[in-house]
Amino acid sequence: MEKTPNKLLWHGVLLAILLGVGYSVLLASQSIQYTWRWERVVPYLVNTEPRPVMSPFDGVASISTDGLSVSIESDNSAEPAQVFNEFSQLVVGDGDMIFEGDVVATTNDWRLGPIMNGLVMTLKISIVSLIFAVIIGLFVGLARVSSNPALKYLSLIYVEIVRGTPLLVQIFIFYFFIGTVLGLDRFTAGAAALSIFAAAYVAEIIRSGIQSIPAGQMEAARSLGMNYAQAMIYIVLPQAFKRTLPPMAGQFINLIKDSSLVSVISITDLTKAGREVVSGTFAPFEVWFTVALLYLVLTGSLSWMVKLLEKRLANSD
Amino acid sequence: MIKEYTGDDMIVATGIDKFYPNGCHALKNVSATVHRGEVLVVIGPSGSGKSTFLRTLNQLETISSGAISIDATDMYAKDTDINKLREEVGMVFQGFNLFPHMSVLENVMLAPLKVSKRDRREVEEHARSLLCKVGLESRMTNYPSQLSGGQMQRVAIARALAMKPNIMLFDEPTSALDPEMVGEVLDVMKSLAKEGMTMVVVTHEMGFAREVADRVLFMEEGELLVDDTPTLFFDNPEHPRLAKFLSQVL
Numbered sequence: 001m002e003k004t005p006n007k008l009l010w011h012g013v014l015l016a017i018l019l020g021v022g023y024s025v026l027l028a029s030q031s032i033q034y035t036w037r038w039e040r041v042v043p044y045l046v047n048t049e050p051r052p053v054m055s056p057f058d059g060v061a062s063i064s065t066d067g068l069s070v071s072i073e074s075d076n077s078a079e080p081a082q083v084f085n086e087f088s089q090l091v092v093g094d095g096d097m098i099f100e101g102d103v104v105a106t107t108n109d110w111r112l113g114p115i116m117n118g119l120v121m122t123l124k125i126s127i128v129s130l131i132f133a134v135i136i137g138l139f140v141g142l143a144r145v146s147s148n149p150a151l152k153y154l155s156l157i158y159v160e161i162v163r164g165t166p167l168l169v170q171i172f173i174f175y176f177f178i179g180t181v182l183g184l185d186r187f188t189a190g191a192a193a194l195s196i197f198a199a200a201y202v203a204e205i206i207r208s209g210i211q212s213i214p215a216g217q218m219e220a221a222r223s224l225g226m227n228y229a230q231a232m233i234y235i236v237l238p239q240a241f242k243r244t245l246p247p248m249a250g251q252f253i254n255l256i257k258d259s260s261l262v263s264v265i266s267i268t269d270l271t272k273a274g275r276e277v278v279s280g281t282f283a284p285f286e287v288w289f290t291v292a293l294l295y296l297v298l299t300g301s302l303s304w305m306v307k308l309l310e311k312r313l314a315n316s317d
Numbered sequence: 318m319i320k321e322y323t324g325d326d327m328i329v330a331t332g333i334d335k336f337y338p339n340g341c342h343a344l345k346n347v348s349a350t351v352h353r354g355e356v357l358v359v360i361g362p363s364g365s366g367k368s369t370f371l372r373t374l375n376q377l378e379t380i381s382s383g384a385i386s387i388d389a390t391d392m393y394a395k396d397t398d399i400n401k402l403r404e405e406v407g408m409v410f411q412g413f414n415l416f417p418h419m420s421v422l423e424n425v426m427l428a429p430l431k432v433s434k435r436d437r438r439e440v441e442e443h444a445r446s447l448l449c450k451v452g453l454e455s456r457m458t459n460y461p462s463q464l465s466g467g468q469m470q471r472v473a474i475a476r477a478l479a480m481k482p483n484i485m486l487f488d489e490p491t492s493a494l495d496p497e498m499v500g501e502v503l504d505v506m507k508s509l510a511k512e513g514m515t516m517v518v519v520t521h522e523m524g525f526a527r528e529v530a531d532r533v534l535f536m537e538e539g540e541l542l543v544d545d546t547p548t549l550f551f552d553n554p555e556h557p558r559l560a561k562f563l564s565q566v567l
């Protein structure tokens with residue numbers, strides 16, 4: 001009989017190793033006299049700074065009796081009065097003379113900082129690319145297993161070219177060549193490059209999924225009178241889909257990480273936001289750790305969702 | 318058992334040859350005719366081309382030369398819709414080939430719904446009655462993985478029958494079964510034969526051939542050597558290769 005490892009002991013070892021790694025990071029930063037200033041990162045995540053509310057023109061302020069709104073009567077009588085009622089701190093007094101650009105009040109509402117905006121952009125470009133990658137990949141994958149030589153070899157050439165060149169180069173080609181020819185904006189060019197890139201991998205995953213289904217399934221379906229498309233849709237693809245889920249999840253995670261490369265064409269995604277914030281905070285370690293953590297949250301929740309789906313599908317038979 | 322011969326030809330294969338892409342000459346000038354309601358059993362050593370012959374009859378394999386007619390329709394005529402033709406020809410495989418992602422009932426109902434576009438209520442009623450007929454009324458909601466081999470093969474037969482075919486092809490339907498399950502599948506096939514279904518059966522079950530077949534074919538190395546009634550085939554084999562084969566297997 002095989003010896004079962006001592007669970008308690010090895011969990012202890014695990015904890016010790018993790019603590020050791022953490023401690024050595026601390027020592028390393030001390031050895032270069034780095035002082036950690038995590039609080040500097042916070043405003044770049046969510047901006048809680050009071051924001052000034054400014055007057056658009058010269059005029060006179062009048063405050064309502066309940067103090068909840070202030071209106072600026074313009075000196076130029078042709079212009080209608082401007083009423084502000086969303087603020088947390090009033091700066092002007094009743095009857096004050098106001099000049100254009102003066103601060104009337106301040107608000108405390110939270111806004112997303114640049115890093116969070118970058119996260120949203122990364123999420124947006126990843127989701128768009130993911131959807132197109134799956135659609136394109138499905139058709140290319142089907143073309144790969146087709147018996148039509150034109151479809152078969154065109155798809156093969158596409159896959160080989162995309163997988164044989166660096167994504168960074170593809171992004172440049174899309175932005176500077178295809179983007180210029182077709183007049184694409186940055187986002188479209190970036191999302192297109194990512195979709196085309198990921199679709200080649202998705203196609204290979206779908207191809208191997210289809211080929212992993214025994215030929216007898218297709219034969220049984222055809223012998224019942226189904227045409228090729230019906231046999232694919234009702235019999236082969238549903239079974240292949242389940243088998244492709246794990247590699248597909250890996251590919252989607254790659255897509256999220258690869259999306260960091262679109263920062264080279266000045267799309268302000270999470271990575272580019274990180275770079276910009278570093279130069280403003282002088283807290284590079286904190287910023288990059290934060291950025292890494294945010295990527296981890298994205299990829300982690302994606303693989304969690306796929307696991308959930310897998311479990312669902314496994315229950316169905 | 319008395320068969321009524323109406324005389325019409327359900328399957329006519331004329332001089333068919335089959336070369337596989339690798340050059341293997343699997344069928345050599347094979348000709349055979351199956352009349353309506355007839356049961357034809359094909360016997361021969363492994364690799365003799367029995368499966369290949371059977372699979373040409375619903376064009377799972379295309380032929381290299383020759384001609385095949387199903388119910389007076391030329392299979393290779395320009396205006397022949399092979400999918401339509403296949404609806405008339407049910408097939409049962411050695412490995413069952415049930416759809417593992419569907420329940421037993423769904424397996425049987427899928428093709429009538431999607432291919433024939435028949436009414437769902439009628440299809441379900443028909444599917445249930447077929448499953449009762451093969452003795453699986455209690456298994457309709459199960460998935461194939463929850464069935465025994467014999468049960469799976471009976472589902473496969475019900476699935477093929479759901480298309481209301483005129484012809485049924487069986488490729489070694491009991492070869493993948495444990496011995497104790499062979500009988501239940503053969504019984505279903507026997508009752509089908511009794512109902513007058515036209516059948517072509519590749520099998521090693523000599524007892525079934527002797528009892529049910531109207532004619533027995535012997536193939537070797539792609540050639541059709543013998544085409545005879547079971548009595549003459551088994552009791553008085555004239556062809557020396559058949560005599561040798563029978564002496565080995567019986």
Ligand SMILES: Nc1ncnc2c1ncn2[C@@H]1O[C@H](COP(=O)(O)OP(=O)(O)OP(=O)(O)O)[C@@H](O)[C@H]1O
Nearest residue numbers: 337338339341343362363364365366367368369370
């Ligand atoms: N897809 C294929 N490609 C190439 N050769 C094939 C293919 N399928 C069968 N063959 C060859 O054709 C010949 C006939 O094969 P077939 O499967 O029809 O024999 P069989 O009589 O059904 O044998 P078994 O009793 O083992 O099932 C064999 O020599 C086999 O190797």
Ligand SMILES: [Mg+2]
Nearest residue numbers: 367368369489
């Ligand atoms: Mg065979």
